[in-house]
Amino acid sequence: MxxxxxxxxxxxxxxxxxxxxxxxxxxxxxxxxxxxxxxxxxxxxxxxxxxxxxxxxxxxxxxxxxxxxxxxxxxxxxxxxxxxxxxxxxGRYLPAFARETAPFANHAEIGEIAALEKALADAFDGPDAPPLSITALATISAEDWPRLVFQPHPTAIRLTFATNAAAIWLALKAETAPVKAARLPEPQALVVWRQDLMARFRPLEAEEAMIWDEAAKGVRFSVLCEMVATFAGEDGAELRAATYLRGWVDLGMLAGCRVE
Structure with a gap:
């Protein structure tokens, strides 16, 4: 028995x-x-x-x-x-499964919609951390700014889509007819994160995506400004970098900074 x-x-x-x-x-x-x-x-x-x-x-x-x-x-x-x-x-493997398995892989937007839903769920469940504030940045002396490095919020997730999956998701969320699936002329960069108690995402233009990715690696602010100047010209490079930074702070996408 x-x-x-x-x-x-x-x-x-x-x-x-x-x-x-x-x-x-x-x-x-x-x-x-x-x-x-x-x-x-x-x-x-x-x-x-x-x-x-x-x-x-x-x-x-x-x-x-x-x-x-x-x-x-x-x-x-x-x-x-x-x-x-x-x-x-x-369901954590479903986005990869949809991207890699026929016949679903023949429709790239399927895997990307799944990836966005998973990232939003992961961001919502992610660890808590107080966001970096403008007040905290204001306490940093001008001579220390070139050596400043930034820490993304721990819920931040970077995605890159080849299709208009994000637009499809937004239409579905609004309960309206989604646009027809299509491949984009250039890959679309997105950041998913949690602000307050809501998981959200926003697309990044090419320059902002570049500087976000480098900032997330711990690259100093002075180098970020140099990279922006190289990417789209020196005129207004520091202002553009500062504008991106202000946007990230206002949206709670950063959790901290330090001087190195």
């Missing part, structure tokens, strides 16, 4: 891996065979995972419709058995 632990392990393998060994421990009922009886548990488990993905990727579901989303979900569940006790993390 199997021990309770062995039965539990066998039951789990039957649900997660499709192992039919557990069927030897299940009796047929007067009305149904054991395969049907145990299938209820398997189907309920898959249905629960599908429900989790539908909640995590609500706007992707709206974009694809029930049938296409169900096809994506079934394929994802089959390829990615749950490996975490917390259901919050089950």
């Amino acid at each position: 199997s021990s309770l632990k062995e039965l539990q392990d066998s039951f789990q393998r039957g649900i997660l891996a499709g192992d039919d060994a557990i069927l030897s421990e299940v009796n047929d009922s007067a009305k149904e065979r054991r395969t049907i009886l145990f299938g209820v548990y398997r189907n309920a488990y898959v249905a629960r995972l599908a429900e989790i993905l539908g909640n995590d990727y609500e706007l992707l579901h709206a974009y694809l419709g029930d049938a296409r989303f169900a096809k994506l979900v079934r394929a994802y569940i089959a390829a990615n058995p749950s490996d975490q006790r917390n259901a919050r993390w089950f």
Whole structure:
């Protein structure tokens, strides 16, 4: 006779891996065979995972419709058995799965919409940190500014999209008809972060994306100004760099700064 632990392990393998060994421990009922009886548990488990993905990727579901989303979900569940006790993390691979798996990979906006939804959820759940304030910046002496480095808010996530997925997401969020999916002439840079109690995102033009990426690496403000001058000309370079910085501070995208 199997021990309770062995039965539990066998039951789990039957649900997660499709192992039919557990069927030897299940009796047929007067009305149904054991395969049907145990299938209820398997189907309920898959249905629960599908429900989790539908909640995590609500706007992707709206974009694809029930049938296409169900096809994506079934394929994802089959390829990615749950490996975490917390259901919050089950769908973490779905953006990559959609980008890399046919037929979904043939429509790049699918993976990018999923990536945006995941980033917004991750930013919302991310660690707390007080944002850098203008008042704090005002206490820094002028001679220290060239050596100033900045710390992005810990919830900040950088994305780069090849399609107009962000515009599609915004239309879906507003419950209006989304624009037709299209590849962009140039990649679109975005930053996702949490401001106060709301996860949000904003697109960055090429120059701002460049300076944000370098600032996030800990590059000094003086070097950032030089890079801006090289990118789009010396005229007004310091003002442009300062304008980007002021915008990041106003939006709570930075968590701190230090002099190096």
